[in-house]
Amino acid sequence: MPTLTKLYTLQEASSHNTKDDCWVVIDGKIYDVTTYLDEHPGGDDVVLAVTGKDATDEFEDAGHSKTARELMENFFIGELDLTFPAIPELEISHKNQPTEYFKELVELSKQYWAVPVGILSISVGIGFMYLRKKGSN
Missing domain, CATH: 1.20.5 (Single alpha-helices involved in coiled-coils or other helix-helix interfaces)
Structure with a gap:
């Protein structure tokens, strides 16, 4: 029987942005790295700086090793829900309506x-x- 993966919105993931509750989004996957922050070689502030957004580019730019990528799987909690818009839809006013x-x-x-x-x-x-x-x- 296949395991169902929990889906989270970027808004939900971004609300977990403290040292006591920290999630990151990398390649559409969400990781709860709260327990790993103190062990992170770059320091917890590097990880905390990328919460609330897709941190894929920052993760790739840091050149993480294969071991680091394997370690990440221990913190996997779900995937990013791509059906939910990352940016709330803006209300568009009528062209003839003066601002x-x-x-x-x-x-x-x-x-x-x-x-x-x-x-x-x-x-x-x-x-x-x-x-x-x-x-x-």
């Missing part, structure tokens, strides 16, 4: 319209005065 930032920008432009108009008016006035003075010389 809060845009609304705030419109309000500010209504309040401070006089500043750019004043600067433009002064610039135009100075330009006319300069041209008039230059023409009279």
Whole structure:
């Protein structure tokens, strides 16, 4: 009779991120390495730094030996549930619906319209005065 493998979401695995309760995800497999943290040659902080995400790249970059890979099997507790989205679906607003930032920008432009108009008016006035003075010389 085949053994059923427990499936966990990345969110579930990432909630186990302390020295007293530490899971890591490597190649779609989840390992509870809590009891191994003190023995890890790179120190527990290296392992704790990769909890809450897929640590496959970091594991491969460290160049773990065949023995280390075999030792990992002792800590295997389940697999990553790939049917569950790793990133929650974002709510997409309608294109024609102005965002809060845009609304705030419109309000500010209504309040401070006089500043750019004043600067433009002064610039135009100075330009006319300069041209008039230059023409009279």
